[in-house]
Amino acid sequence: xxxxxSIAWRVGTFRLESISFTVPAGRYAVLMGRTGCGKTTLLExxxxxxxxxxGRVMIGERDVTHEPPAARGVGYVPxxxxxxPTFTVREQIGFALRLRRxxxxxxAARVTLLADELGIAHLLDRRxxxxxxxxxxxxxxxxxxxxxxxVLLLDEPLSALDEELRDDLAALLKRVQREHNITALHITHxxxxxxxxxxxxxxxxxxxVCEVPVTSCEFDGSESLGTPQP
Amino acid sequence: MSVRQxxxxxxxxxxxxxxxxxxxxxxxxxxxxxxxxxxxQVWETLGSREILYATGLSFTTCTLSSLLALLLAVPVGYLLxxxxxxxxxxxxxxxxxxxxxxxxVVGLCLLVFFQTAAGRLIERAVPFTYAxxxxxxxxFVVGASFAVRTMRSVFDHLPSRPExxxxxxxxxxxxxVWMVTLPAARRGMFAAFSIAWARGLxxxxxxxxxxxxxxxxxxxxPTSVYIELTGGHLEAAVAVSxxxxxLALAVLVAVRxxxxxx
Numbered sequence: 001x002x003x004x005x006s007i008a009w010r011v012g013t014f015r016l017e018s019i020s021f022t023v024p025a026g027r028y029a030v031l032m033g034r035t036g037c038g039k040t041t042l043l044e045x046x047x048x049x050x051x052x053x054x055g056r057v058m059i060g061e062r063d064v065t066h067e068p069p070a071a072r073g074v075g076y077v078p079x080x081x082x083x084x085p086t087f088t089v090r091e092q093i094g095f096a097l098r099l100r101r102x103x104x105x106x107x108a109a110r111v112t113l114l115a116d117e118l119g120i121a122h123l124l125d126r127r128x129x130x131x132x133x134x135x136x137x138x139x140x141x142x143x144x145x146x147x148x149x150x151v152l153l154l155d156e157p158l159s160a161l162d163e164e165l166r167d168d169l170a171a172l173l174k175r176v177q178r179e180h181n182i183t184a185l186h187i188t189h190x191x192x193x194x195x196x197x198x199x200x201x202x203x204x205x206x207x208x209v210c211e212v213p214v215t216s217c218e219f220d221g222s223e224s225l226g227t228p229q230p
Numbered sequence: 231m232s233v234r235q236x237x238x239x240x241x242x243x244x245x246x247x248x249x250x251x252x253x254x255x256x257x258x259x260x261x262x263x264x265x266x267x268x269x270x271q272v273w274e275t276l277g278s279r280e281i282l283y284a285t286g287l288s289f290t291t292c293t294l295s296s297l298l299a300l301l302l303a304v305p306v307g308y309l310l311x312x313x314x315x316x317x318x319x320x321x322x323x324x325x326x327x328x329x330x331x332x333x334x335v336v337g338l339c340l341l342v343f344f345q346t347a348a349g350r351l352i353e354r355a356v357p358f359t360y361a362x363x364x365x366x367x368x369x370f371v372v373g374a375s376f377a378v379r380t381m382r383s384v385f386d387h388l389p390s391r392p393e394x395x396x397x398x399x400x401x402x403x404x405x406x407v408w409m410v411t412l413p414a415a416r417r418g419m420f421a422a423f424s425i426a427w428a429r430g431l432x433x434x435x436x437x438x439x440x441x442x443x444x445x446x447x448x449x450x451x452p453t454s455v456y457i458e459l460t461g462g463h464l465e466a467a468v469a470v471s472x473x474x475x476x477l478a479l480a481v482l483v484a485v486r487x488x489x490x491x492x
Contacts (some may be wrong), residue, residue: 044394047394047398048397048398049394049397068397068402069394069398070397070398070399070400070402072398074398076394078391078394078395080391082389082392082394082395083392084392084395084396084410084414085392085413085414086413086416087410095396096399096400099399099400099401099405100400140395143395143399144398144399146399147399147400
């Protein structure tokens with residue numbers, strides 16, 4: 001579960017006031033809103049990369065508001081993947097486990113398992129500059145999942161991909177979220193993405209968040225995103 | 231739009247002419263220098279005991295001062311690039327002081343500082359004034375400013391997002407910088423080291439004022455040029471200058487070659 005209680009944040013004239021919402025455990029939530037409305041800021045507050053002026057961030061039953069990002073147990077997939085430029089795919093996926101000083105055999109087994117699951121087993125020795133946009137996002141997803149986080153935070157992971165790749169990756173995201181029984185919060189401004197992926201949809205507008213029916217986002221023909229296979 | 235793609239208009243012709251004239255001037259300077267001394271004279275000068283000592287000292291002190299400059303430049307460049315704090319603009323401006331001050335004044339500042347109580351205390355542990363330590367310090371003071379500028383620019387161009395992702399995966403900020411950002415910055419670190427090294431090689435004013443120009447003690451290559459010139463040995467001064475030109479060109483080539491491989 002992810003819960004935000006009365007979160008406030010401000011920089012310059014931009015402000016978020018009294019943001020509260022809950023993503024139930026094991027659900028796939030989509031947070032929508034226009035570009036620049038503060039979606040990424042909220043995600044960064046949940047990650048611990050930004051500190052709110054007031055309010056609480058709960059992950060599970062734990063108040064993590066004042067905990068560093070490393071202690072929150074979140075998996076974070078930024079918009080462009082933000083892969084580590086000098087690491088191979090194998091090193092990227094194994095990074096979180098190596099940090100936790102897991103035995104080399106366990107790290108290798110986990111990397112292989114995730115790489116197979118995400119369809120990137122043939123890329124393990126490549127570096128990010130030799131990966132396509134879709135491959136980067138799969139690697140970023142594998143890296144985020146490696147340490148078994150309780151929640152997965154996805155910042156417009158499909159926005160830079162072409163139509164076909166978007167459909168494939170959307171299906172993969174939904175399948176991974178189900179199989180890992182993880183609570184996901186995915187931000188986007190695409191209604192098609194929300195309709196294809198969401199169990200629950202929130203809209204951030206003028207500094208406030210409200211829940212909207214998933215049916216209100218259903219495919220209207222203006223964007224292409226097929227219904228993913230669970 | 232590149233020059234190659236564009237039609238050759240008077241605008242591009244003028245720009246090419248200005249660049250060509252400047253390049254021709256630089257080449258003419260180097261040719262004039264090379265033509266001034268005979269190969270035998272160059273060989274004799276560079277093989278002398280004093281110049282061999284000065285060459286060795288230049289290499290050693292430049293390497294040491296550049297390593298120290300890099301050790302300073304990495305954290306300070308990172309602070310200026312990623313940090314947000316009151317007084318940042320002042321710190322940024324202060325780092326340029328050694329660059330904008332006349333070189334002799336930098337040397338005089340060092341000399342006067344080491345006459346103070348704090349300076350004398352430091353000199354009890356490591357001698358600087360009119361000593362080899364002084365050569366390293368004089369080279370470091372100016373080279374570090376250039377290295378910090380370079381590293382700041384390197385960090386400005388590296389996205390911070392991978393570092394932040396590393397923090398969500400279990401790193402502290404320091405671990406994220408060490409494990410993710412610094413490996414990505416290795417070309418920039420090599421460039422900063424090289425710039426400080428090349429700058430240190432040519433450093434003359436602060437070295438002369440603070441470390442002196444004692445043969446076989448604090449004599450580095452620029453000091454050799456000065457000593458030979460003031461002694462009326464123009465050919466010897468030219469020979470040492472040619473060696474410095476060759477070293478500077480070698481550094482330029484090394485930066486390009488090693489930079490591409492890193």
